Amino acid sequence: MIRLHTFRDCLPGTPDPSGFAVKLMTVLRLAGVGHERIEVDNPAKGPKGKLPFIDDNGLILGDTVLILEHLKKTRGVDLDRHLTPLQKAQSHALQRMLEERLYWASVYSRWMEPANAKVEDEIFFADIPWPIRGFITRQAHKTVEAALHHHGLGRHSREEIYAFGISDINAVAQVLGDQDFLFGGSPSVADATAFGMLINIVGPDIPSPLKDAVAANPTLMAYVGRMQALFDGAAPGETLRAA
Ligand SMILES: N[C@@H](CCC(=O)N[C@@H](CS)C(=O)NCC(=O)O)C(=O)O
Numbered sequence: 495m496i497r498l499h500t501f502r503d504c505l506p507g508t509p510d511p512s513g514f515a516v517k518l519m520t521v522l523r524l525a526g527v528g529h530e531r532i533e534v535d536n537p538a539k540g541p542k543g544k545l546p547f548i549d550d551n552g553l554i555l556g557d558t559v560l561i562l563e564h565l566k567k568t569r570g571v572d573l574d575r576h577l578t579p580l581q582k583a584q585s586h587a588l589q590r591m592l593e594e595r596l597y598w599a600s601v602y603s604r605w606m607e608p609a610n611a612k613v614e615d616e617i618f619f620a621d622i623p624w625p626i627r628g629f630i631t632r633q634a635h636k637t638v639e640a641a642l643h644h645h646g647l648g649r650h651s652r653e654e655i656y657a658f659g660i661s662d663i664n665a666v667a668q669v670l671g672d673q674d675f676l677f678g679g680s681p682s683v684a685d686a687t688a689f690g691m692l693i694n695i696v697g698p699d700i701p702s703p704l705k706d707a708v709a710a711n712p713t714l715m716a717y718v719g720r721m722q723a724l725f726d727g728a729a730p731g732e733t734l735r736a737a
Contacts, residue, residue, distance in 0.1 A: 496529040497549040498522070499540065503533065504617050507697030509725065511618070513597055515546040516690035517683075518558050520721070523728035524681060525571040535621070562683065574682045581677045585684040588669060588676065591662050592691045596704075598647045599659030600695050603702035605638040606648075610700050656703040663707050666692070667714050674720060681724060689721035 498518065505511040509519060522529050529548075534540075540547035542556035550568070555561050565571035574582060604610055614631045622630055642648025647655055666688055669676055676684045696708040696718060708714050 495551070496522070496527065498529045498531050498546055499534050499548065500531055500546045501533065501537075502535070502621070503531075504620065505613075505698050507699060508693045510546075511694065511698075512545055513600070513687075513690035513694045514544075514558050514593070516693060516725075517686045518546050518548075518561060520686035520689055520725055521562060521565070521571065521573060521683060523725060524573060524686070525565070525569075526728070527565065527569060527571060573686065576680060577677055577682055584669070585677065585682060588666070588684050589687045591665065592687050595647065596659055596662040596691055598642060598645050599655055599662070600691065600702075600704055601638060602642055602647065602652075602655050603659075603695075603704055604700055605635060606642070607702065610702075613698075613700055659704045660707045663692075663695075663704065663711075663714070667711055670713060670717055672713070675717075681721070685721060689718065689725070692718050693722065 498515075500515040500519075501511050503510060508516065510516050519531075521527075534545065537543055537545045540556045541554050544556060546558065546561075547554060547556040548561050548564075550564065553564075555564055562571070574585065577585060604613060614634065615627065619627050619631050619634070639648065647658070650658070666676075673679070675681045676688060692708055692714065695702070695704045696715070708718070
């Protein structure tokens with residue numbers, strides 16, 4: 495049994511506050527791989543210091559790309575079977591754009607916008623009693639700010655950051671076109687990745703120009719809805735417990 499370690503399911507509007515966790519949960523559900531979801535409070539518990547990670551009968555693995563490789567090797571899970579070599583390369587490029595840039599623009603909108611500060615206090619750290627919560631929130635805020643700076647995106651102005659993010663959103667919409675999924679009539683890992691990132695932008699009550707850009711695009715909204723319906727409809731095979 496796979497034990498999937500994720501953040502607390504605390505953010506209304508998304509299956510998980512992490513787009514990476516939603517990506518992995520989507521693949522597990524679509525492939526019908528049973529798993530137990532374990533909520534952890536600190537990403538440092540993961541082997542790479544990030545969430546999600548899995549414990550597969552004692553084998554601990556972090557990073558969704560490495561986890562998906564492991565699922566392919568051990569269980570034959572491959573949502574990209576129907577892709578041509580060119581589509582696989584395009585999927586790779588799309589996923590890296592979503593994970594290595596759009597993700598960071600959404601991190602900026604969640605953590606660096608003063609108007610969204612309530613998300614940290616009232617949602618992410620709601621379980622922590624005061625006054626420790628104030629201290630933890632300030633520390634987490636500084637850590638995220640430093641991460642954005644080291645990534646490079648955080649060195650740009652607010653307008654530039656959102657312009658970059660919106661150009662990524664528009665690129666997804668262009669690739670999608672009038673198809674049901676990014677590479678035709680059935681979902682692939684790129685769709686799981688896009689769903690993870692887009693639902694985390696548009697689902698929760700966290701206003702931002704990124705959210706406005708997705709919400710203003712009926713094709714993208716229909717696509718996110720389609721992915722959500724698949725996610726909800728797939729037998730989750732998931733049990734939930736807090737760590
Ligand atoms: N490349 C990783 C990225 C995972 C990731 O960035 N997770 C974030 C949450 S969305 C995290 O745990 N951040 C905590 C930290 O960096 O301390 C993957 O594919 O799993």
